[in-house]
């Protein structure tokens with residue numbers, strides 16, 4: 001850590017109940033660069049019981065996020081770990097609502113309220129021209145986030161997220177199974193533990209690198225290890 005690093009960031013995290021978000025919260029709890037952290041989500045949890053006083057949970061309705069403008073006030077850093085799957089959200093529309101609409105609304109309101117650095121979990125292969133709906137949506141969001149002109153925008157493009165997921169996701173289990181022989185030799189290219197991703201995000205929040213930085217899977221390993 002450099003001596004000129006800012007120590008009094010106020011951050012928010014959306015998606016903090018998810019696998020990546022939980023690790024971001026853990027990494028923030030171990031960092032002394034954040035004075036206050038707002039955990040913004042759709043349901044009350046007990047997460048703040050075991051965290052220090054700098055953490056506060058705020059419950060919002062993502063369909064009416066503009067009504068919660070004041071929740072974002074004073075946050076100079078925003079972490080976005082929101083996401084869903086088509087099966088969980090009821091199909092393409094449900095997926096797009098969370099992975100595009102909620103993310104963009106969060107980013108717009110955050111920017112309006114003075115957020116200087118937005119850190120976003122996208123995905124390996126994201127491309128607005130992709131023929132796959134998932135990677136296409138991720139690419140569209142990346143482009144629209146860039147148009148918002150944050151002082152700093154960090155876009156993380158992880159490969160397969162390695163974590164002990166409680167929820168059963170057949171597709172991901174299948175991919176994990178097929179990938180297991182390759183994990184040892186090319187782990188840096190195909191997957192990343194959510195803990196490493198979260199550490200990389202918090203480190204980048206403390207030390208931004210340029211106005212827009214797109215961080216691929218090997219670089220996430222490099223920053224977060």
Ligand SMILES: NC(=O)c1ccc[n+]([C@@H]2O[C@H](COP(=O)([O-])OP(=O)(O)OC[C@H]3O[C@@H](n4cnc5c(N)ncnc54)[C@H](OP(=O)(O)O)[C@@H]3O)[C@@H](O)[C@H]2O)c1
Pocket residue numbers: 014015016017018019020021041042043062081082083084098099121122123124158159160161162172
């Ligand atoms: N899985 C992979 O291998 C992989 C690979 C590359 C990139 N990614 C991307 O990485 C990001 C994070 O993934 P993850 O696996 O850490 O996510 P996750 O465990 O599925 O968590 C998703 C988060 O989004 C919130 N969320 C979902 N639907 C919502 C809704 N309708 N309204 C409000 N909040 C909602 C969840 O809140 P609740 O707890 O309230 O549901 C949770 O906090 C996602 O954008 C994903 O697409 C994933």
